[in-house]
Amino acid sequence: MDVKFLYIFLVGVLILLNERINVIALPALRERQEPADNTTLGTWKIVGDSGVSGMHAVVVAPKKVIFIDRLEQNHLKKSDGLAAISSEYDLDTNQARPLSVYTNTFCSAGSFLANGTLIEAGGSTGDDINYRSGLQTIRVYDKDIGDWIELEGILPSNRWYPTMITLPNGNLMILGGSTKAVAVNRADINNPTFTIYPPPNGVMQDHEFEFLTATLPNNLYPIVHLIPNDEGKALLFVFASKESIAFDLGTGQTVKTYPKMPGGFRSYPLTGTSIMLPLSPIDNYKPTIMICGGNKDREITSVSEASCGRLALTTENAEWEMDDFGGTPRVMPDVTYLVDGTILFVNGAGTGFAGLRKGQGANSLYTADNPVLFPTHYDPIAKTYKALASTNIPRVYHSVATLLPDGTVLVAGSNPSSVVSLGIKFPTEYRVEIFTPPYLYTTTPRPNIVSLQDIPTNQQRIPIFYDEAITMVVHIKSSDLQPSLKAAIIHHGFVTHSTNMNQRYVNLNIENFYPDESIADQYVVTLKLPPNPTIIAPGPHYIYLFNYNAPCVIGVDVLLN
Incomplete structure (x- = not known):
């Protein structure tokens, strides 16, 4: 039965009976009309095959995305005939190229150094004669050779489900996780520490982080965001379970404890998602965190959280401002910025929790069900939600979504099985989809950025x-409207x-904007960059322009330092 029809049918029965129905389906989901055309709700298109299931995804160039899976028998093979567990995906050709990884990347983490180098850390044990443990491995993506370099055994402790963040000084913090794979974290394997890479004194070492002891057992992939400040401090917002703090890395002290977040749990395995709302120089980059989804109970039949909370991090006596997540329960949602500063929630399930399928064959059970097939668009200024066009591909455990430089959203992954499984209810998913948001169907002329600092765009990363x-x-092509621009820098x-490490959106001031009298339809724009690296960490980002409701053709690949 069509899932959307089932939702509508159940809501109708509830109204007719005027009584509560105890079912697994989603009574909180709204009825939603399909669009008359694609200009209002966006469109979906399957564009290619990721080669490896997209458990991790990262944009590494304007037209390239790296996918990382765990150790399993993917159909994409390396030159030695072994199954690839990482691929480089070309957005022009929609072809995947195998990359060389020989340590298990299962449930690892990643971030960029200030020089633009992608670092990936942690993983799981090596369960194959040809692959080794990744628990203490750091992987370096060398863009010059287009492949991974593996530094095995250099982490001081095992890291499974850690989080990574780029610090204001350009180094990386690797935080938390457990020392071995587990369904729910526990004290004997908890790793309540962090390490800095590269190590400041040349020696990798762990430092205690008591917050990750207090938040057991739902504390894997802790939520971490850099808090803007004028003092240049490495001040971090850290959240796990329902608790959150502000932590000063320089002093090693918790400087603020925030109120407990209402509702269910928000971190693995009752997985929600988080995002820092777009920052602006208008209010001196005042930070607000938004956390959505999750679940109250680790039960297959438990309806997911239909709630979001917003917390203004620097407001005195701040409290969580809660809403109903647009009326749609989701566990394991993914969240990404759109170019215009609005936010897209996509993927996830209406019931259950993060985890692998239990058992085999007809009697197998999925830990999450009732996939949510439509994205929800959130306007952070109006605080409104809108359901957009549906896909027909369920994306549950091990799914990803990321903004692409052309303003579309790439969606991939979903693999709630312990081995590659096809032809089942929720198969190992290799199909790559592109969601085209409504703003790309505008008739307003889209800006085409020709050069930045006199350097042609997207031929190289511009410092x-x-x-x-x-x-x-x-x-900007001539029209009846004189151009009206907004600008932003996005990581x-x-x-x-459901964890997007370091994702960031900062509005930029436009200091000057005038026609280039020598060339028709050409303009010169001067932008002012953020004043310090606590607002957006150093490293690779993209600069975007927006003309009324029309994003630029493609963002500009830059290296901020």
């Missing part, structure tokens, strides 16, 4: 610097398990 005024040349993050 830029904090508190700098930068100049770009932009082509696309590293996505896995």
Whole structure:
């Protein structure tokens, strides 16, 4: 039976009977009309095959995405004939190229150094004669050779389900996790520590982080965001379970304890998702965190959380501002910015929790069910939700979504099985989809950024610097409207398990904007970059322009330092 029809039918029965129905389906889901055309709710298109199931995804260039899976028998083979567990996906050709990884990347983490190098850390044991343990491995993606370099055994302790964040000084913090694979974390395997890479004194070492002891057992993939400040401090918002703190890395002290978040649990395995709302110089980059979804109970039949909370991190006596997540329960949702500063929630399930399928054949059970097939669009200024067009591919455990530089959203993954499983209810998923948001169907001319700092765009990563005024040349096709621009710098993050590490959106001031009299439909724009690296960490980002309701053709690949 069509899932959407089932939802509508159950809601109708509830109204007729005027009594509570105790079913697994989702009584909180709204009835939703399909669009008359694709300009209002967006469209979906299957574009290719990821080669490896997309458990992790990261944009590494304007037209390239890296996928990372765990150790399993994917159909994409390396030159030695072994199954690949990482691939480089070309967005122009929609072809996947195998990468060389020989340590198990299962449930690892990733982030970028200030110089633009992608680092990936942790994983699981090696369960195959050809693959080794990744629990203490750091992997370096070398863009010059287009492949991974594996540094085995250099982490001081095992890391499974850690989180990584780029710090204001450009180094990385690797936080938390457990020392072995587990369904729910527990004290004897908990790893309540962090390590810094590269190590400041040349020696990798762990440092205690008591918060991850207090938040057992739902504390894997802790939520971490850098808090903007004027002092240049490495001040971190850290959340696990229902609890959160502000932690000063420089002093090693918790400087603020926030109120407990209402509702269910929000971190693995009762997995929700988080995002820092777009920052703006208008209010001195005042930070607000938004956390959505999750579940109250680790039960297959438990209806997911239909709630979100917003917390203003620097407001005195801040409290969680709660809403109903647009009326749609989701566990394991993914969240990504759109170019215009609005937010897209996608993927996930209406019941259950994160985990692998139990058993085999007709009697097997999935730990999550009732996949939510439509994305929800959130306007952070109006605080409104809108359901958009549906896909027909369920994306549950081990799914990903990320903004692409052309303003679309890539969606991939889903593999709630312990081995590659096809032809079942929720198969190992290799299909790559592109969701085209409604703003790309605009008739308003889209800006085409020709150059930045006199360097042609997207032929190389362009270096830029904090508190700098930068100049770009932009082509905007003539229309009845005089151009009206907005600008932003976005870090696309590293996505896995509903956690988008380091994802960030910062509005930029436009200091000057005037026509280039020598060339028709061409303009010169001067932008002011953020004043310090606590607002957006150093590393690779993309700069975007927006003309009324029309995003630029493609963002500009930059390196901010």
